[in-house]
Amino acid sequence: MSFEGGTDGWLAAVLGNTHVRWGWFQGQTLVGVECFPAQQGLSWPEDTEIWLAQVGSTPLPTGLVHPVQLQDIPLQKLYPSLGLDRALALWAAGIHYGWPCLVIDAGTALTLTGADGAGSLVGGAILPGLGLQARSLREHTARLPQVDWDPDPALPPRWANDTPTAIRSGIVYTLLAGLRDFIADWRQTFAKGPVLLTGGDGEWLYSHLQNRAADPNLRWDPHLVLWGIAQCRRLKHLARNPLRIK
Numbered sequence: 094m095s096f097e098g099g100t101d102g103w104l105a106a107v108l109g110n111t112h113v114r115w116g117w118f119q120g121q122t123l124v125g126v127e128c129f130p131a132q133q134g135l136s137w138p139e140d141t142e143i144w145l146a147q148v149g150s151t152p153l154p155t156g157l158v159h160p161v162q163l164q165d166i167p168l169q170k171l172y173p174s175l176g177l178d179r180a181l182a183l184w185a186a187g188i189h190y191g192w193p194c195l196v197i198d199a200g201t202a203l204t205l206t207g208a209d210g211a212g213s214l215v216g217g218a219i220l221p222g223l224g225l226q227a228r229s230l231r232e233h234t235a236r237l238p239q240v241d242w243d244p245d246p247a248l249p250p251r252w253a254n255d256t257p258t259a260i261r262s263g264i265v266y267t268l269l270a271g272l273r274d275f276i277a278d279w280r281q282t283f284a285k286g287p288v289l290l291t292g293g294d295g296e297w298l299y300s301h302l303q304n305r306a307a308d309p310n311l312r313w314d315p316h317l318v319l320w321g322i323a324q325c326r327r328l329k330h331l332a333r334n335p336l337r338i339k
């Protein structure tokens with residue numbers, strides 16, 4: 094996909110540990126999204142303004158590239174080693190859905206990142222994502238099979254009677270229980286405000302967290318990090334071209 098003309102066309106890119114995601118923007122409007130395996134050699138568009146957030150190890154493109162930095166994100170109490178994707182998603186969540194907010198990003202790693210009503214980082218947690226949990230069982234045992242990522246919307250039976258289903262059951266039921274526990278704890282302090290799911294497993298987790306006494310303000314937005322990059326670009330442009338109050 095590329096731009097057919099359009100003066101304010103530009104590309105946002107998130108270089109994750111499993112996927113590289115491109116968001117094609119016209120100004121602040123997201124007009125298209127593409128997703129590539131992070132390990133695949135990428136041919137980046139020529140002569141396109143690119144704003145990118147690097148979290149994984151995918152080589153950066155050359156040319157009109159603006160790497161977003163943590164200090165570009167106007168949230169308080171961010172710690173220096175915080176993942177750029179976490180800060181960008183949190184900022185976008187607060188702007189688009191309101192503060193306080195909790196973002197659950199189900200990526201290679203699954204992260205929980207929360208901000209209070211003033212947009213200050215409260216803190217978060219990091220654990221292996223669904224795919225990583227299955228891969229680690231395969232890689233560190235003699236007999237367990239590789240259980241590939243499966244978009245099957247149905248939950249596996251909890252008390253499984255074959256090995257692949259037992260692996261799926263162990264991973265998904267503990268993860269869903271753990272997320273419900275984290276959300277309940279978050280709600281002890283922040284009764285209001287959205288809880289957002291994003292990331293490659295975000296939609297699947299959202300569909301299963303939604304049932305069974307779902308949180309009234311649970312949402313799913315797969316593009317949070319891309320929105321965060323768009324906000325960074327907008328701030329930088331405003332700083333370079335301050336609005337002239339007549």
Ligand SMILES: Nc1ncnc2c1ncn2[C@@H]1O[C@H](COP(=O)(O)OP(=O)(O)O)[C@@H](O)[C@H]1O
Pocket residue numbers: 108109110111112113131199200201202222223224225242292293294
């Ligand atoms: N097409 C896919 N191929 C592999 N994993 C996928 C795919 N779609 C969703 N997933 C799930 O999403 C996870 C990766 O999420 P993603 O947000 O793409 O990762 P990251 O942001 O870390 O690059 C994988 O661990 C897997 O569970």
Ligand SMILES: CC(C)(COP(=O)(O)O)[C@@H](O)C(=O)NCCC(=O)O
Pocket residue numbers: 109110111148149174175176177178179200201202203204219
């Ligand atoms: C935890 C992450 C690896 C998640 O990245 P992803 O799974 O999306 O590729 C990334 O946010 C990261 O490298 N964080 C640095 C450590 C921290 O956030 O405290």
Ligand SMILES: [K+]
Pocket residue numbers: 109178198199200201292
């Ligand atoms: K991510």
